[in-house]
Every structure is written in C-alpha cells, then in structure tokens.
Amino acid sequence: MKYKSSYTAVIPAAGIGARMQAYKPKQYLKIQKKTLLEHSVNAFTNHPLIEHIIVVVHPDDETARTILTKDVHIVVGGEERCDSVLAGVNYAHEQLQSEWVLVHDAARPGINSGLISKLIDNVKCSTGGILALPLVDTVKQISPTASAEHSNTPRVDKTLDREKIWSAQTPQMFKTAALQQALQFAIQHSLSITDEASAMEAMGTEVLLVEGHPMNFKVTKPEDLQLAEYYLAQSQLTQ
Numbered sequence: 192m193k194y195k196s197s198y199t200a201v202i203p204a205a206g207i208g209a210r211m212q213a214y215k216p217k218q219y220l221k222i223q224k225k226t227l228l229e230h231s232v233n234a235f236t237n238h239p240l241i242e243h244i245i246v247v248v249h250p251d252d253e254t255a256r257t258i259l260t261k262d263v264h265i266v267v268g269g270e271e272r273c274d275s276v277l278a279g280v281n282y283a284h285e286q287l288q289s290e291w292v293l294v295h296d297a298a299r300p301g302i303n304s305g306l307i308s309k310l311i312d313n314v315k316c317s318t319g320g321i322l323a324l325p326l327v328d329t330v331k332q333i334s335p336t337a338s339a340e341h342s343n344t345p346r347v348d349k350t351l352d353r354e355k356i357w358s359a360q361t362p363q364m365f366k367t368a369a370l371q372q373a374l375q376f377a378i379q380h381s382l383s384i385t386d387e388a389s390a391m392e393a394m395g396t397e398v399l400l401v402e403g404h405p406m407n408f409k410v411t412k413p414e415d416l417q418l419a420e421y422y423l424a425q426s427q428l429t430q
C-alpha cells in the first residue's frame with residue numbers, strides 16, 4: 192500500500208464516563224469554556240506534523256459534529272475502548288493510508304504540542320512507543336486472599352520494585368498497519384488490553400517509554416476536573 196501521509200491522531204471519545212458520574216459523558220464537560228474533547232483535539236490541530244485527526248464517538252453521539260471543525264474525521268466506536276480504537280485505526284489505514292497513528296484519550300486534555308513532538312522525535316525510528324511516567328510512590332501489590340479479621344479491606348501481598356514500573360499515558364504511537372493487526376488479534380483472542388501498547392506487547396513488539404508529564408493525566412473522577420483546570424491555567428501562564 193502506498194502511504195499518502197505520515198501522522199494521524201486517533202482520539203477515542205466513545206466512552207460513557209461512568210466513573211465521572213456526570214450528567215453527560217466526561218469528554219463533553221467543559222474547562223475554560225471548551226470541552227475536554229476540544230482541548231485534546233486542539234493540541235493535535237496545532238501540531239505541524241499531524242495531517243489528519245480522527246475522533247471516535249459513541250453510536251448515539253450527536254455532539255461531536257456540532258463542536259468540531261469539518262476537517263476532523265468522525266468514526267463510530269464500539270463497546271470497549273479497544274473496539275473504538277480499532278475503528279479509528281481501520282479508518283486511518285483504509286481511508287487515509289496513514290503510516291503512523293498517535294492514539295490519544297479525549298479524556299486527557301493536558302496534552303500539548305511539546306509532548307506530542309517529544310513522543311514523535313523519540314519513536315519515529317522505532318517500532319513504536321508511548322508517553323508514560325515513572326512512579327513516585329512506593330507500590331504495593333494486593334493479596335489475592337482477604338485478611339481474616341478485616342475481610343473488606345485489601346491487604347498487601349508485597350512491595351514491588353518501582354524502578355521497574357511506569358504508568359502509561361497517551362498518545363501511544365505505532366505504525367498503523369501493525370497496530371491494526373495487533374488490535375484485531377487481541378480482540379479475536381479476548382486478550383485483556385487496556386491500551387494500544389498491551390496489544391503490541393502481545394505480538395512481541397518492542398514498545399519505547401518516553402517520559403510524559405503529570406498534566407497529561409486522565410480525567411476519570413469528579414475531583415479530576417479541578418486539577419485539569421489548574422494545569423490548563425498553569426500552561427497558559429507559561430506560553
């Protein structure tokens with residue numbers, strides 16, 4: 192297949208935001224007068240290397256088309272995040288012939304041009320990679336069995352070596368065709384994959400870790416909105 196373009200952003204935005212407990216899916220909650228989805232999309236629109244943006248939406252979504260510009264491609268997603276990402280990746284491969292995809296959660300509005308460039312620069316000569324953060328806390332693995340006297344409270348099995356553990360962020364950048372194959376394989380074999388890297392790891396592909404930033408956290412629970420507002424205000428001060 193002849194590739195026409197290099198870098199396409201795929202933004203999964205088809206979730207329902209159950210943990211946010213809001214009156215609408217969290218990607219449509221606003222900080223500084225713009226939805227989380229718009230903040231995420233704008234970071235890619237403003238990046239000179241990103242040629243296409245695909246936003247993956249819920250089948251019942253009637254909002255995306257009204258708030259996004261016409262040049263953003265809108266695709267319908269699926270039940271699980273990996274189904275939604277695969278729908279976007281299929282479009283990037285078949286309709287846009289894009290060589291690379293950068294998959295980024297709509298729910299991470301703290302992404303910016305600098306972080307996107309850092310990921311592309313570090314990954315473009317490899318099989319792919321992701322933004323991620325080394326952990327700062329001591330990390331506990333919980334025991335599979337409950338405490339005899341405190342059965343409702345989890346207990347420690349062991350302390351893990353945190354030097355060996357990073358927490359995954361997005362964007363996650365891979366060759367479009369390779370990610371398509373990996374996601375198809377994972378879905379067909381019911382593998383438990385919570386990000387694109389896990390699908391690539393299952394194929395035995397090397398995945399690079401590029402240090403991200405705490406401001407690029409995933410808005411998940413109600414209290415996260417205030418933190419996202421804070422980071423956004425901070426980033427505007429330094430622009």
Ligand SMILES: Nc1ccn([C@@H]2O[C@H](COP(=O)(O)OP(=O)(O)OP(=O)(O)O)[C@@H](O)[C@H]2O)c(=O)n1
Nearest residue numbers: 203204205206207208209210270271275297298
């Ligand atoms: N079937 C799904 C599920 C999730 N997502 C997207 O994947 C990103 C990360 O997922 P998460 O934070 O878990 O979002 P939700 O699934 O919406 O949240 P929750 O798990 O609390 O319901 C979000 O931008 C979400 O919209 C998606 O496109 N399709």
Ligand SMILES: C[C@](O)(CO)[C@H](O)COP(=O)(O)O
Nearest residue numbers: 272296359360361385386409
């Ligand atoms: C892709 C991701 O944001 C990386 O941290 C995360 O795995 C998504 O997980 P969720 O289960 O959809 O919240």
